[in-house]
Amino acid sequence: MKLTSPDSTHPGTTPARSRRSGKPQDAEAPAPAPGVASVTQLINKLSDYLTPAELKKVKEAYRFSDEMHLGQVRKSGEPYISHPIAVAEICAEWKLDAQAIMAALLHDVIEDQDVKKDDLVERFGAQVANLVDGLSKLEKIEFQSQVEAQAENFRKMLLAMASDVRVILIKLADRLHNMRTLGVMAATKKRRIARETMEVYVPIAHRLGLNNIYRELQDLSFSHLYPLRYQTLAKAVKAARGNRREVVKKILESVKTQLASASITAEVYGREKTLYGIYKKMRNKHLSFSQVLDVYGFRVVVDTVPNCYVTLGTLHALYKPMPGKFKDYIAIRKINGYQSLHTTLIGPYGTPVEFQIRTQDMHQTAESGVAAHWLYKTGDSNMSDLQQRTHAWLQSLLDIQQQTGDSAEFLEHVKVDLFPDSVYVFTPKSKIIALPRGATALDFAYSIHTGIGDHTVSVKINNEAAPLRNELHNGDIVEIVTDPESRPSPIWLSYVRTGKARSAIRHYLRTVDVNESVELGQELLAGALAARNINPELPLAAIDKLLAESSANSMDELYADIGIGKRMPALVARHIFGLIEADPNHSPSSQPSSNGDIDPVTIYGSEGVSVQLAPCCLPIPGDQILGQLRRDQGLVVHTADCLPAKRVRAKEPDRWIAVQWGEELNRRFDCRIRLLINNEKGILARVAAEIGESDANITYVGMDEDDEHLMTQLRFTIQVQDRVHVAQLIRNLRRVTGVNRVERERS
Numbered sequence: 111m112k113l114t115s116p117d118s119t120h121p122g123t124t125p126a127r128s129r130r131s132g133k134p135q136d137a138e139a140p141a142p143a144p145g146v147a148s149v150t151q152l153i154n155k156l157s158d159y160l161t162p163a164e165l166k167k168v169k170e171a172y173r174f175s176d177e178m179h180l181g182q183v184r185k186s187g188e189p190y191i192s193h194p195i196a197v198a199e200i201c202a203e204w205k206l207d208a209q210a211i212m213a214a215l216l217h218d219v220i221e222d223q224d225v226k227k228d229d230l231v232e233r234f235g236a237q238v239a240n241l242v243d244g245l246s247k248l249e250k251i252e253f254q255s256q257v258e259a260q261a262e263n264f265r266k267m268l269l270a271m272a273s274d275v276r277v278i279l280i281k282l283a284d285r286l287h288n289m290r291t292l293g294v295m296a297a298t299k300k301r302r303i304a305r306e307t308m309e310v311y312v313p314i315a316h317r318l319g320l321n322n323i324y325r326e327l328q329d330l331s332f333s334h335l336y337p338l339r340y341q342t343l344a345k346a347v348k349a350a351r352g353n354r355r356e357v358v359k360k361i362l363e364s365v366k367t368q369l370a371s372a373s374i375t376a377e378v379y380g381r382e383k384t385l386y387g388i389y390k391k392m393r394n395k396h397l398s399f400s401q402v403l404d405v406y407g408f409r410v411v412v413d414t415v416p417n418c419y420v421t422l423g424t425l426h427a428l429y430k431p432m433p434g435k436f437k438d439y440i441a442i443r444k445i446n447g448y449q450s451l452h453t454t455l456i457g458p459y460g461t462p463v464e465f466q467i468r469t470q471d472m473h474q475t476a477e478s479g480v481a482a483h484w485l486y487k488t489g490d491s492n493m494s495d496l497q498q499r500t501h502a503w504l505q506s507l508l509d510i511q512q513q514t515g516d517s518a519e520f521l522e523h524v525k526v527d528l529f530p531d532s533v534y535v536f537t538p539k540s541k542i543i544a545l546p547r548g549a550t551a552l553d554f555a556y557s558i559h560t561g562i563g564d565h566t567v568s569v570k571i572n573n574e575a576a577p578l579r580n581e582l583h584n585g586d587i588v589e590i591v592t593d594p595e596s597r598p599s600p601i602w603l604s605y606v607r608t609g610k611a612r613s614a615i616r617h618y619l620r621t622v623d624v625n626e627s628v629e630l631g632q633e634l635l636a637g638a639l640a641a642r643n644i645n646p647e648l649p650l651a652a653i654d655k656l657l658a659e660s661s662a663n664s665m666d667e668l669y670a671d672i673g674i675g676k677r678m679p680a681l682v683a684r685h686i687f688g689l690i691e692a693d694p695n696h697s698p699s700s701q702p703s704s705n706g707d708i709d710p711v712t713i714y715g716s717e718g719v720s721v722q723l724a725p726c727c728l729p730i731p732g733d734q735i736l737g738q739l740r741r742d743q744g745l746v747v748h749t750a751d752c753l754p755a756k757r758v759r760a761k762e763p764d765r766w767i768a769v770q771w772g773e774e775l776n777r778r779f780d781c782r783i784r785l786l787i788n789n790e791k792g793i794l795a796r797v798a799a800e801i802g803e804s805d806a807n808i809t810y811v812g813m814d815e816d817d818e819h820l821m822t823q824l825r826f827t828i829q830v831q832d833r834v835h836v837a838q839l840i841r842n843l844r845r846v847t848g849v850n851r852v853e854r855e856r857s
Contacts, residue, residue, distance in 0.1 A: 149195055155202040164208035171212035178219045185294045200283035210276045213241035220246040244277040282323055285311050289330040304334035319447050322477055325384050332386040343385050346399045358406055361457050368428045377411040407464040411473050418467045422451050429455035442534050448476050535586045549607040552578045555590045556611035565592040579605040600722055627673030628666050635672055638683035652689045680764055710768035721745045727752035730779040732833025737769035778829035781836055782855035785824040788848040796846050804839040806830050
């Protein structure tokens with residue numbers, strides 16, 4: 111469908127198109143009489159730092175924008191030009207250059223008024239035109255869904271940001287003003303726009319260190335997503351201010367006196383935490399408002415880095431610190447460049463109080479992030495380091511784009527990297543690597559280099575061998591072991607966390623063993639077509655239309671997409687059925703079969719990347735099995751009684767197909783068994799010997815001791831031929847002296 115909704119990027123606006131067509135305005139909020147927009151305040155702000163020649167160009171951009179938006183009004187009734195002016199004023203607060211201010215004033219003319227990019231190049235120059243183009247939606251492209259359209263808009267915006275960070279700064283200013291004026295929209299539109307803001311724009315603002323914008327967007331989104339909760343919490347905070355004013359005043363006086371006695375010059379001020387910050391703490395820790403004691407925090411700004419640590423010691427002498435509540439973001443700065451010392455102290459009346467200690471430069475970076483590049487052009491080394499970090503992240507967006515199949519997938523990867531929580535780990539050479547919270551050792555490998563990730567075979571964490579799926583924690587020292595013959599496995603997708611790792615693995619799976627994916631996809635589609643009594647030999651006209659509507663270049667590409675789970679065979683078959691039925695030359699004989707039976711897919715266990723044996727249940731020949739089509743992992747085979755599979759199957763029944771074991775299986779299969787044994791000398795050797803004599807190979811051993819009951823639980827992963835082989839092995843193990851119980855370990 112064509113993306114024409116004015117709400118997807120510009121909430122609170124009424125497009126000129128609807129007025130020209132004579133269609134009635136939305137009835138949700140009647141528009142008051144239009145007001146008057148003034149550019150005077152913007153010009154006064156710009157006069158402080160732009161040259162007269164630059165101001166002249168800005169005024170020309172304003173006049174052009176005003177002319178283009180003439181007669182267009184927002185739902186509030188204000189002239190539409192008031193919105194570009196407000197966006198430009200926010201950009202002026204960051205002291206962005208003249209080109210960015212011009213782009214802010216012109217940011218809707220391509221999208222709303224059909225102004226061509228070439229016209230902007232001719233009038234205002236290529237850089238301004240590129241900025242405006244990066245901010246414009248893709249009005250002229252046909253999309254399958256609103257979700258796909260939005261994803262493509264974000265992809266375009268983020269890639270434009272990768273070449274010029276001013277794009278996202280203007281976009282954030284645009285979204286901030288739209289959120290400030292969201293009140294006139296219908297409740298459903300408010301929630302949709304607020305959710306989009308919280309999921310995409312808030313994390314981007316945090317990633318770029320724009321903390322003022324980040325906090326305001328959070329609170330505005332919260333107020334529109336949960337208006338009753340917001341109002342209730344706002345009233346509670348307002349009522350509590352009077353009660354806590356005395357505590358805040360006492361802490362401020364004590365801290366200032368203590369720092370003065372230590373000869374430390376500092377600015378000290380209290381700050382109230384944001385409503386969303388308080389709400390998030392209440393929700394995550396299941397607290398009532400009365401239980402959230404640290405609603406207020408304090409900030410101490412000093413002149414030098416050494417004085418930050420002296421101030422920390424002085425505060426710890428004044429109030430007792432809470433154990434485990436100290437964080438040094440000066441020695442190890444956050445991924446967005448933020449630096450401060452954080453400590454929580456037990457203040458008067460037993461109230462926990464959070465303090466942030468930083469220098470003036472750190473404070474500027476903390477509040478303005480990457481925008482401080484324009485605000486404070488001091489040549490400070492910290493600022494250049496922040497620019498380098500931001501540039502490296504923006505470049506990683508380009509790497510992900512090159513390896514990504516579609517816009518929705520690209521946005522999925524990027525959103526993962528935008529989560530604010532991070533862990534900081536070390537390479538063996540003590541280089542610090544920042545990763546999202548929950549990242550694994552495999553994410554670490556891909557963060558170093560895609561080639562290292564692709565060839566990873568094992569990992570050492572703090573000099574001890576660990577699984578690749580191990581979650582990393584702050585301070586871990588990670589060493590990756592590689593092998594040129596090693597290749598990515600589809601199962602890696604189930605536990606990597608970062609967008610870079612996920613896109614690299616998917617890229618590999620798409621480009622390797624394509625023939626196998628094509629064959630599997632062809633078999634799956636043939637089965638789905640058979641269920642509708644459709645001959646797999648499709649008419650050429652149907653094939654051409656199918657490829658055109660599915661954006662695939664060939665049937666092999668379509669089969670490969672089905673084989674790796676990116677497309678559902680049942681949905682493709684339904685689409686083909688619709689195409690055949692719509693053909694005027696078609697005689698209506700293709701109908702869904704009455705029984706819906708589809709021949710099961712035969713599994714041999716050695717197919718490669720397109721067919722996986724699920725690690726949760728490790729099916730072996732003889733087990734009843736089911737197949738799950740997973741996106742970019744192909745066909746994942748589970749046992750019929752696998753509990754995780756049952757839960758997923760209840761939610762996504764269309765992704766499950768019938769599978770069966772082949773007759774000639776010339777390989778061994780992994781199987782887990784669990785033993786409860788006595789703690790006695792030689793027992794492990796006897797068990798291992800019996801496993802070997804039963805013609806099974808041990809690939810993993812785990813042990814849990816219970817000193818109180820003098821028992822040990824052993825867990826083995828062994829390689830066997832089939833279910834009969836496992837049953838014989840279990841019988842043999844039960845005869846070993848000291849073995850109390852043996853069972854196959856299920857999911």
